[in-house]
């Protein structure tokens with residue numbers, strides 16, 4: 001790019017210049033040094049008589065992002081006890097709302113400084129312009145952008161509201177409809193075209209002009225205008241416009257509230273967003289609106305556990321996805337030939353994920369020609385559906401389909417860089433495939449991965465020659481693989497760190513969330529789900545039946561979206577996954593009764609067990625949604641065949657099983673249901689940590705959030721245990737359950753839980769302080 005001549009009368013202030021040396025800040029987060037730098041630079045420009053106008057930009061060369069907003073790390077100064085009414089004592093609120101004389105300026109201070117400038121400030125926006133970054137832009141007199149712009153106010157997703165004037169200024173500039181859309185949904189995909197249409201932007205640089213040149217041209221034009229325009233550009237002096245479509249602003253806020261989840265079920269920040277937007281037109285002045293915004297922001301920051309959970313997830317996800325490798329392997333950059341073995345549901349979804357991310361060729365292999373053809377056809381249909389939903393362009397679809405190849409021969413995978421095997425969940429089948437790949441695949445460093453959900457990755461790797469084993473690991477997708485974001489990356493004994501890093505990078509590239517886990521039965525997610533589903537069925541048998549007894553839907557309701565917040569309850573989840581899967585796993589674990597001999601499985605021993613779930617599969621064929629009957633009935637004419645309807649057959653089955661239970665028909669509160677089922681699950685999480693299968697509790701949280709529908713506002717099972725339940729309570733309850741049910745091993749409290757309680761620390765803190773190093777040797 002040719003050097004651009006910056007006229008002496010224009011000051012360019014680049015946010016990136018405020019980052020202290022050696023302190024990487026790839027997203028221009030508005031940390032304390034950056035805010036200090038912006039204040040000083042603005043004041044210098046105001047005082048310099050030669051300067052007529054100011055351009056505020058992300059980077060001096062006009063590349064990269066404008067700013068991803070406030071530095072979220074600064075919000076960790078919050079007071080977790082929730083009793084602190086003085087927001088100046090934490091450093092979190094200070095970055096946004098609370099200034100000290102002569103101290104670091106807050107984002108609000110900067111907003112006022114920019115808005116009240118007597119010299120026009122042009123915000124030149126590129127890339128991410130989010131949160132506090134967008135709020136600074138809203139304070140400027142002009143906003144221009146290039147086509148890379150991605151704007152939004154996503155604070156709601158980290159349990160906050162825009163707290164630097166965003167709720168007040170955006171409603172004034174673009175109206176309440178757009179403000180609700182951007183702020184309450186927290187979307188971050190506002191484009192320059194949309195920005196121009198809704199009035200957020202004043203101009204967009206033509207493709208043949210850089211943003212710096214364009215902003216300079218804008219500055220020159222502006223300086224020719226009479227000074228009176230400056231006043232009219234200040235949003236604080238405007239009133240909120242009446243909606244163009246004739247709906248009252250108040251009504252729009254009422255509608256928005258109706259569509260939100262209740263405050264106590266994850267909706268605290270979204271409700272506060274609407275309240276702040278409402279203040280923008282109900283309060284008589286801008287300053288009063290700002291006061292409402294500030295109070296709501298501080299209240300959330302200091303008192304909302306939901307908010308802390310959301311922010312925990314933000315960093316947990318990034319820490320899990322962080323890629324440390326310096327490898328130049330082309331897979332990391334989205335290039336490489338991919339093989340997918342097995343054209344079933346999983347294989348199809350996996351192939352789609354790689355195709356969408358631009359990898360190619362992607363070769364789908366299945367020995368069954370009919371299955372292969374059906375797989376290819378299904379992939380095409382799914383992708384065409386995405387075009388219809390405008391998630392994919394027709395030209396991209398054409399390109400993607402040109403990258404899809406199919407074959408009935410494993411030998412067609414010879415040149416692949418990465419292969420994911422998604423064949424039947426059978427060790428012999430998988431070992432056979434890997435041993436064939438060993439001689440077929442030409443590249444010695446090709447990654448050979450299995451999508452197994454339960455089998456031993458080391459046993460699979462053992463069929464490879466020893467020099468290949470370092471490149472072998474599990475890559476466990478969740479169904480449907482083109483939709484679900486989670487991938488468990490399973491480290492085998494021989495898997496190298498480099499291999500794990502490359503798979504992590506590839507997983508991120510295909511827009512999924514990677515979590516590296518150790519190798520054990522069920523890895524992390526499915527190992528924890530076992531006590532969860534087992535205890536759900538046992539609870540049903542114990543308390544179900546009778547007139548007022550606990551029903552299937554009673555348990556689902558206690559855990560489901562309207563109460564605890566799981567996306568679906570345990571029985572609906574089972575019906576979606578297929579009840580035969582759990583049945584097969586119980587068979588492999590040696591728990592089933594042999595239908596022919598009536599002899600119970602060798603591993604059942606004295607275990608507390610109910611055959612309810614076995615009988616419904618074995619005798620009644622109630623396999624779940626796919627069979628139109630499972631724990632519930634499904635009618636193809638009702639809710640596209642996915643709406644769970646009560647089943648009289650299941651009701652009488654529960655009646656039979658609960659007949660001899662002394663607690664039959666006794667009422668159980670939703671909280672008691674949650675404790676029984678989820679304490680068993682969380683306890684298994686502690687044991688997983690003890691065994692070094694997960695490297696820290698936040699990995700478990702991410703797995704449950706993205707793989708099992710755990711509510712983000714509860715931060716994942718381990719965050720929930722620490723912060724919502726409290727470990728002493730958890731331990732006490734588990735001890736009680738274990739006394740009541742000594743034959744349920746999953747109620748025996750984990751050693752790690754006992755140790756945390758002894759030390760008086762939460763499990764997150766235990767890992768943060770590195771206390772596990774002395775007690776448990778992490779294997780990851």
Ligand SMILES: C/C=C/C(=O)SCCNC(=O)CCNC(=O)[C@H](O)C(C)(C)COP(=O)(O)OP(=O)(O)OC[C@H]1O[C@@H](n2cnc3c(N)ncnc32)[C@H](O)[C@@H]1OP(=O)(O)O
Pocket residue numbers: 026027029068069070071072073096107128130131132133154155158161162163164188315318319322
């Ligand atoms: C009153 C005002 C309040 C606020 O402004 S609150 C903040 C509101 N802003 C946001 O919520 C934006 C959050 N960030 C994002 O959505 C994404 O990030 C981006 C779209 C900006 C970029 O996405 P991608 O390219 O996928 O990168 P990545 O892995 O998400 O982030 C790269 C590194 O940047 C750190 N980071 C991103 N945003 C912030 C932030 N606002 N404050 C502090 N750090 C941030 C991450 O953690 C990570 O760091 P590591 O590489 O060490 O894992």
